[in-house]
Amino acid sequence: MSCYILKIDCSDSKGLIYKISDILYKNDLNIEKNDEYVDAEIGKFFYRALISGEVNAQKVEKELRECMPKDVNISLAKKTKKNIIIMVTKESHCLGDLLLKNYSEELNANILAVVSNYDELKPLVDKFDIPYHCVSHENLNRAEHEEKVLAVLKQYDVDYIILAKYMRILSSDFVKHYEQKMINIHHSFLPAFIGANPYKQAFIRGVKIIGATAHFVNDNLDEGPIISQDVINVDHEFSWKDMQKAGKNVEKNVLSNAVELALEDRVFVHGNKTIIF
Amino acid sequence: MSCYILKIDCSDSKGLIYKISDILYKNDLNIEKNDEYVDAEIGKFFYRALISGEVNAQKVEKELRECMPKDVNISLAKKTKKNIIIMVTKESHCLGDLLLKNYSEELNANILAVVSNYDELKPLVDKFDIPYHCVSHENLNRAEHEEKVLAVLKQYDVDYIILAKYMRILSSDFVKHYEQKMINIHHSFLPAFIGANPYKQAFIRGVKIIGATAHFVNDNLDEGPIISQDVINVDHEFSWKDMQKAGKNVEKNVLSNAVELALEDRVFVHGNKTIIF
Amino acid sequence: MSCYILKIDCSDSKGLIYKISDILYKNDLNIEKNDEYVDAEIGKFFYRALISGEVNAQKVEKELRECMPKDVNISLAKKTKKNIIIMVTKESHCLGDLLLKNYSEELNANILAVVSNYDELKPLVDKFDIPYHCVSHENLNRAEHEEKVLAVLKQYDVDYIILAKYMRILSSDFVKHYEQKMINIHHSFLPAFIGANPYKQAFIRGVKIIGATAHFVNDNLDEGPIISQDVINVDHEFSWKDMQKAGKNVEKNVLSNAVELALEDRVFVHGNKTIIF
Amino acid sequence: MSCYILKIDCSDSKGLIYKISDILYKNDLNIEKNDEYVDAEIGKFFYRALISGEVNAQKVEKELRECMPKDVNISLAKKTKKNIIIMVTKESHCLGDLLLKNYSEELNANILAVVSNYDELKPLVDKFDIPYHCVSHENLNRAEHEEKVLAVLKQYDVDYIILAKYMRILSSDFVKHYEQKMINIHHSFLPAFIGANPYKQAFIRGVKIIGATAHFVNDNLDEGPIISQDVINVDHEFSWKDMQKAGKNVEKNVLSNAVELALEDRVFVHGNKTIIF
Helix, strand or coil: CCEEEEEEEEECCCCHHHHHHHHHHHCCCEEEEEEEEEECCCCEEEEEEEEECCCCHHHHHHHHHHHCCCCCEEEEEECCCEEEEEEECCCCHHHHHHHHHHHCCCCCEEEEEEEECCCCCHHHHHHCCCCEEECCCCCCCHHHHHHHHHHHHCCCCCCEEEECCCCCCCCHHHHHHHCCCEEEEECCCCCCCCCCCHHHHHHHHCCCEEEEEEEECCCCCCCCCEEEEEEEECCCCCCHHHHHHHHHHHHHHHHHHHHHHHHCCCEEEECCEEEEC | CCEEEEEEEEECCCCHHHHHHHHHHHCCCEEEEEEEEEECCCCEEEEEEEEECCCCHHHHHHHHHHHCCCCCEEEEEECCCEEEEEEECCCCHHHHHHHHHHHCCCCCEEEEEEEECCCCCHHHHHHCCCCEEECCCCCCCHHHHHHHHHHHHCCCCCCEEEECCCCCCCCHHHHHHHCCCEEEEECCCCCCCCCCCHHHHHHHHCCCEEEEEEEECCCCCCCCCEEEEEEEECCCCCCHHHHHHHHHHHHHHHHHHHHHHHHCCCEEEECCEEEEC | CCEEEEEEEEECCCCHHHHHHHHHHHCCCEEEEEEEEEECCCCEEEEEEEEECCCCHHHHHHHHHHHCCCCCEEEEEECCCEEEEEEECCCCHHHHHHHHHHHCCCCCEEEEEEEECCCCCHHHHHHCCCCEEECCCCCCCHHHHHHHHHHHHCCCCCCEEEECCCCCCCCHHHHHHHCCCEEEEECCCCCCCCCCCHHHHHHHHCCCEEEEEEEECCCCCCCCCEEEEEEEECCCCCCHHHHHHHHHHHHHHHHHHHHHHHHCCCEEEECCEEEEC | CCEEEEEEEEECCCCHHHHHHHHHHHCCCEEEEEEEEEECCCCEEEEEEEEECCCCHHHHHHHHHHHCCCCCEEEEEECCCEEEEEEECCCCHHHHHHHHHHHCCCCCEEEEEEEECCCCCHHHHHHCCCCEEECCCCCCCHHHHHHHHHHHHCCCCCCEEEECCCCCCCCHHHHHHHCCCEEEEECCCCCCCCCCCHHHHHHHHCCCEEEEEEEECCCCCCCCCEEEEEEEECCCCCCHHHHHHHHHHHHHHHHHHHHHHHHCCCEEEECCEEEEC
16 A cells, blocks of 8 residues: 655635645545645645545545635655756765765655766766766856756756756756755755855854754845755864855765755645745 | 634544645635645644634634544634643742742633642742642542642632642542643653653763653653754863753743643644644 | 963964973972964964973063063963953843852852842842842943943953844944953854844744854944854754743853853953963 | 974873873973873873974883883874775765765875675775675684684784674684774764664663764673763664664764874773863
8 A cells, every 4th residue: 555645735715624624635635744834924735634534636626726715736656766867066075975865765756867067976976877968068158058057967867966066057948947956965055055065155254153054046146935944063273164165964964864855755845934844 | 803713633534634724715704824744654644724704614624524524623712811820839930930920821721720748839829919829749549648638629610730840749640630621841851761850860871862752641651752852062161050940941932832832722632742833 | 289271372483382381390380281372374373381390480571571572472371360341131041050059169260249220130140149220221332331430440350242142233343442451242152143133044044953152242233253152953843932032041151161161261362262271 | 404203101100190291391292182081990191192393203101101101002103194904894874974074085094905704895895996895604614704804904904803793703713813992883872772683672671872982802792891882862663673774873973083082192091981182
């Protein structure tokens, strides 16, 4: 018996949980686990359930749609592996962590390919028998380079693109192809130290804690909805290169965590925020 | 319009959420927030909701009881201040934190009294105009002392007794008067360092992290259901007295946190574990 | 036999530790503990030692000064209680924590007075028999108000002024009276969320971690040298008021920690950074 | 110009730092960084320095030895890569993290070989072109198996053996070959949950925090000197398998951290404790 994931969001109104559980009950389905959240300020309802039983997805979806508010979004699908592509530049720690977790079947994902603007990481990716596409940006302007990257990505049917230290800024034009489908790791505790070389910024400011932030990519650099953050302590003995070294563990853990949450359909995005069950 | 808290636990069976939400819906009540958890291993269902609307508590409870499994426990009550007594010995940090939080109305509680086996903390408690009962254990055996303490406690109608560094072991006989109603702070990361002087034990073992644990008191010393834990880093420069000093902040934060959870009816106890919503 | 604290900073040069330990050795003094740090980038040496023995402070200082670089700062003094004044507005949690720690003799300080622009906290301070000065800012411009506050402060011989949630911005003119002597708690993880209502800013940004920062006050709002920071996890269920409530524990712990470090002469300030031993 | 690491430990006496810095100064050497610690209780002195300049190691060691207490241990050596062997059973996360860090040259080590009692991890190790020795324990008693493992290990000149989830208990006879040279990762926050399946133990106890501990291996199971520990929060929703999964990140980070400290000669062992600079 398979496990299904039901995700619903809509404007809030009375009796939504009653209506959902009513329909599931009458379809003889079992709720293994459910979470809901109402954002009272904006009047918005979010719901996620793990369901077991003989699911007729089309029928259940139809019945739900009939009794829920008009603006409802419903997804009901068997829990399966998602297809992902990882984009990198030259650093291996985030990529390597995802490759290893995938190798030991800890990730609910198929890694279809790795795309980079350099070829430094090809030998590592080759070890795991995953296609590596090097799309150099040399002698290309941003638009030209992004077009070539897009041509590679479009060969694949992808659920999520993971920017595992891909160090080029993406244009709005590029981002709109994968809205809420691109997850980036930024090497600071956002919104502190937006932009280039956050460890150097942190060093100059003299902070006592540094961090990393995984977020969906939207139009504005480093301003997309945050999925996961973590921090570590530093002190006056840390040069910015020491911070950079120490930060690698945080970066890889935060990104892996965010990717796992997305792969398990546990993340809702609303406006600039995430709701995570 | 008041806010009510509904807590239900029972053996798990199909459609429980549907049945609960059905009854609430038909009573025209609104679920502001609900959490549920099924412990599949032991087949047990736990549910908590914040409810608004015109609640007829007796009627709703009756209707719920009729459609739920026979072993159901239901409580449905307006969210009000709980009555607590704090027990201490000589250390002021946990007591002081609770007194201050209560003074600034951050605790959902009335502190009815403070009970101690010493009079050291009377001046501090007097500042906050709370009755202080000193029940010295001198020249008394354990049973005699506990009888005198009990005589004091029984003057009050109490929801929770908070052992805020009360340094005497309580007998089973005493504990059974307040099952699941006594919360203790133990100054170690349980189950490490059960018993006397855990900081000295931690120092001797050479650990790199120390902690504190708030738990319900049951028959077995330091083995009751854990509500809250936290830790801090230490290193080789910490003597056990340094650990003791550094640990005070952790102790008071962990205890306050556990007390707040209990005061807001967010804790279920089952066997030796807590479910916290 | 008393314990002395020796603090030295100067431009770095060869053999500094040798020269210092040579002089201490020849004065028959014992180094109980010493820490040093060289900031290689700026060529600056920082040193702190706990010294026991029959200290002739004047003689030792003179000998040190003769063999150290010209720009040396030396302080050698018996470890004694510092004099502090606490400034507040209306919130009690940071103030209360310091009052309690001082009451139980955990702070190496004499609290000379509490100064506020409101009288809300007078009853709490009165409990601890500490003078409370209310200097209302009503009908005064900033300069006029600061002049009145300064008149109060100048009555006291103070080592540190602790801004324990004093919610008014201080002018450069005011700050220059107490350079490196005023410690502020800012209710965010600086440099994120500078300025007003950082919890609301954090809520709007949708962060997953919030924090607090204790720092020396300099000319630029929230940009002084950071002494201590800490964070806690939040999630989508936190309103900004929930963040504010949860943040109180972090604020008081971070401020207390920073104050303790300063009171024990463990903090050097250089430029916009702190070196903490 | 090379960087040297000087490590000294001996019984404490007056003027040790003076004597050391005197000798280094007269040999025209520069102390880039030094740390010292005196364990006053046991009267023991620990010192570590990074030294630059033209080091005549033999001469400096001789001069140090002449003026230090008789029980002194001195090591003075160029900072070079250490030789390590990794031992594993079937789990890949700790091994994989070390392989990746070594691949990207973040570890100060040569991984000479991986030794396992199973062949499951051979394909992963082969990817990184490192010799893999499978020494099955099938049909062998402990002594026989250990003899065969030892025969493999003795082919190599090794500085440290890393037990990266090697799930067999090692006899005292085995351990004595590599005293203070074997680092193990235990999947609990020691001394809580010594022995088999700590995650199951943690689940049964209902703890709210789980952790991992890296320690030197000595005669007594899970009781060797602790190098590094870390923890993560869990709640009632975690089955023991969830804890096990979540714990993997902590395990690998804690082990990597401990290994890095050892590889950089930053760890002293004394009795059952570590001093870490």
